[in-house]
Amino acid sequence: MGANPLIGVIYHWIGGFASATNFIPFRGIKRWSWEVYWLIQGFAAWIVAPLVLCSIFVPHTATILMEAPRHTIYLAMFWGILWGVGGITFGLSIRYLGLALGYAIALGFCTFFGTLMPPIFAGTFGTVLHDRSGQIVLGGLALCLVAIAVNGTAGYLKEHEVTEEEKADAGERDFSFARGLAVAIFAGFMSAFFSVGLSAGKPIGDIARAHLVADGRLDLWQNLPVLIVVLWGGFITNLIWSGILIYKNKSAAEFVGQPGRNPLRAAAVSGNTIAGFDPTDPSLLRLSTKTLIANYFLAALAGVIWYFQFFFYSMGQTKMGHFEFSSWTLHMASIILFATLWGVLLKEWRGTRSRTKMLVTLGVCLLIGSTIVVGYGNYVKTNETAPATISAHK
Template sequence: MEFFPLVLIIFASVFQGSFGLGMKYMAPLKWEAWWLVHVTIAMIILPLAWAYIAVPNLSEVLNTSFSDPSMQSVVFMAMFFGFLWGIGGILFGISVPYIGLSLTMGIVMGLAGSIGALVPLLQMENATSSPQFPYVIAGLAITLIGVGITAKAGIDKDKLKTESTNEKSNILKGILIATACGVLSALLNVGFVKATPIAKLAEEMGAIDRNASLAAWVIVLIGAFIMNAGYCFFLLFKNNTWSSFNVAGTSKAYKWAILASIFWFGALGVYGQGAALIGPIGGVIGWPMLLGLSLIVSNFWAYRAGEWTEAKKPFNLLLIGLFVLILASVILGYSNSII
């Protein structure tokens, strides 16, 4: 793999692993109010703003994508997978209070990275006969092993916590929610790969290859936004929490919502550029690398936040899991050099 695309994916992983920090600072906003602010900025404002700056004739690209009968099926599928991912995004927000940021990120990132790479790989022509195939499969398998180890570390940590505080454990419920989230979250990358013709169209209209991916993200994230915003509005009406937007002391929560949005779409935008530079297999190799490496970043923040305090043995197990994930990323990176 060339060095620059690798740097972009590592850089994106720092953003991806850091955005969850904002969820620790929602109060006094209600979840649905904070999340609506976050997704509006992350899925609509930032993608459009960046794409308008970096993609010439973006309006024409979008108009053609929606109006050209040959492109409409591409748009529909990209938005559909984005919509399904949106369900996973909501489940992510639900699972963190149950099992903490470390374990949630471990399960979600591992499953999303593996499935999100495997589906596009198997849809490629002659994928199984490619010399890269065994390395990619090995990398994905090792990724799942790393996720399993980190999940075990989280379970052990939770046991220590419940034994010392006599609190009721929600570990099983949280793991089930996070697992469903991981499977659905994989579909964001599937949608991105499905939207490749939109990126190609942007290239034909003057965008450089790595920036053309931003046009694809705009389409995918429209579907994601519809799901997320729709659920937020449902909760705002159901719980009658509209007043949450005006509660005193919300400035810090708004700042974190904005910062989390920048981190979240910054990760996707930079990842898209790195994947584009890798080539046709970029969405297969880059995605699990992004999520595997971001898991290391998220656990660094979780450690700083005290999630692993007085849990030395589980933390040592976590470190083993993170090492395995780094090994998986190295193998996936090496696979792109195989001809």
């Protein structure tokens, strides 16, 4: 199947919606510590979902991974491990900045670094700079940076306009713009290594494509085995960090019903989460079986939803033509867009002035504009290479 940037953009937007939605199930989890439900969602997102869905759409998944060069496996896992550090700190940025602003700033920087790193590591960035279509793509990336600045300004104003009561009601009891900004920049930089991992795992995708074509299947699924390997690395990092916190906080018993704390403060103070309880209350010594099952389900659901972002990302990447590295920009911009809309629905901007709300609206519009510009850059590149390809076959 050939390149089709329009279809690619649609896939990236679906993936962006899935990513922006993945934190929503966390809001329903009752009296569990962050490290407990984070580990469960991570196991569902980074181990179970990739293996199950890849096995459905890509026959001989185990054979493909065995045929892949060992150094490719190890390198993709290494970048996944570094990305895992970004995933951990990304959760902190949501804690300090809220859903909308945390996504906007952390993933804004992730967009910038993640789009540039693959061609820089591959040694092809000079070609991008001198190619007209590459310049258009970089222009879209610059527009995305402007959107980060606009959203950051809105966040700074919000901190000085919203009362502590309004922050608590929106589930933002720990809102801190300065602390959140520092964490978000680091999280964005480290999260960008996922893009590098996908590029490093390209030989795995090539092997998968050969198997798919031989079996008469769509090569649309060729990058699903790559996701398995990169996500293995991410799970290792998160498993280690969650294990450290579980040991430090003595929260292992929460897996079987002991109540705990929720430092992410994902939900409003409603009496349904630990934020609304006194943890020393003897009547709260154990969770009911119904609550425990619901917690497991919601944490796993969050993980599966999270995985679908890269399920559709891998499909969109196959459609973006020669400048597929710009897929990262499209993906990140769509996540920020939908996260901002979730923030509006969850009333995270209630209590701010009209000027601040206008800045948020402007930031969203700029993100949409950056997506259009990057998509157009890919369209130009596809048209540039098509005639040459036709002539080569004559």
